[in-house]
Amino acid sequence: MDTKDKYLNLLSASKALIDKSVDDVANMANLSKLIAEHFPHHWVGFYRVSGETLILGPFQGPIACTSIPFGKGVCGKTWETQTTQIVDDVHKFPGHIACSALSNSEIVIPCIRDKNVFAVLDIDSTDFGTFSQLDKEYLEELISYL
Ligand code: SME
Numbered sequence: 489m490d491t492k493d494k495y496l497n498l499l500s501a502s503k504a505l506i507d508k509s510v511d512d513v514a515n516m517a518n519l520s521k522l523i524a525e526h527f528p529h530h531w532v533g534f535y536r537v538s539g540e541t542l543i544l545g546p547f548q549g550p551i552a553c554t555s556i557p558f559g560k561g562v563c564g565k566t567w568e569t570q571t572t573q574i575v576d577d578v579h580k581f582p583g584h585i586a587c588s589a590l591s592n593s594e595i596v597i598p599c600i601r602d603k604n605v606f607a608v609l610d611i612d613s614t615d616f617g618t619f620s621q622l623d624k625e626y627l628e629e630l631i632s633y634l
Pocket residue numbers: 531552553556560561562563564583584585586587588591594610612
């Protein structure tokens with residue numbers, strides 16, 4: 489199955505899985521597992537906005553940093569700019585926060601509701617240059633279901 493078909497499967501499974509009667513944490517927990525099942529990257533998870541900080545939310549993968557200030561790292565930059573960040577080589581990203589020495593590339597998508605970022609979806613890969621515009625397009629669609 490090619491990447492596009494995997495994303496189409498992931499999107500339809502996500503639509504069926506998301507339960508609007510429960511809070512974001514429950515849906516983020518299932519979504520992080522579902523994404524990791526389709527795309528077994530090094531780390532897949534959410535950070536949630538709390539005041540001036542992103543706080544670690546549901547994830548799949550190794551233990552991670554628990555808080556990230558506004559504007560810091562790839563996640564904080566995503567929050568600040570409200571735009572998806574694709575980083576081909578995290579070692580060249582100014583201020584990258586290395587939660588795992590094994591991560592080499594990363595994509596972070598802002599979760600926006602009523603024009604405000606309430607969380608970010610972060611995916612880390614052990615390979616360089618893993619993520620493309622295709623990933624951005626489908627992951628932004630997936631996040632819009634939250
Ligand atoms: N690398 C991220 C931190 C989160 S971890 O990758 C799970 C960053 O620079 O914001």
